[in-house]
Amino acid sequence: MTSDGPSNSGASDAPTIHQAECRTNGDVVKKMQISEPEAVQERKAGRDVVVCGDDVAANRELAKQIEYRAHGSYKRCGAHASAGPNALNHFQPDPRNGIMGHSFYETKGRKAKTK
Secondary structure, eight states, X not given: OOOOOOOOTTOOSOOEEEEXXXXXXXXXXEEEEEOHHHHHHHHHTTXXXXXXXXXXXXXXXXXXXXXXXXXXXXXXXXXXXXGOTTOOEEEEOSSOTTOOOOEEEOOSSOOOBOO
């Protein structure tokens, strides 16, 4: 498991949630901004979401809550080296039981892409 890095407690902007697409090199591309209930529905459907913002602790907590509300269980994972050098930390169901997707979140040094 990798460290998320320190939280930026001076950030005043609340995290935003986006539909997400995984690409090569571990890139997570943020798509349309969605609400938390919409993110839960995305996760229930096995699709990826990403929580973006400068407050790492807030991002991590929101991603965790989305995963928990969608599946009732979660596992926190660091950025998988096997996914590529740009992979993001995330939560996923535990156990997986065939459920696809992740609740990704940005950290100090790892951000979602816009394209």
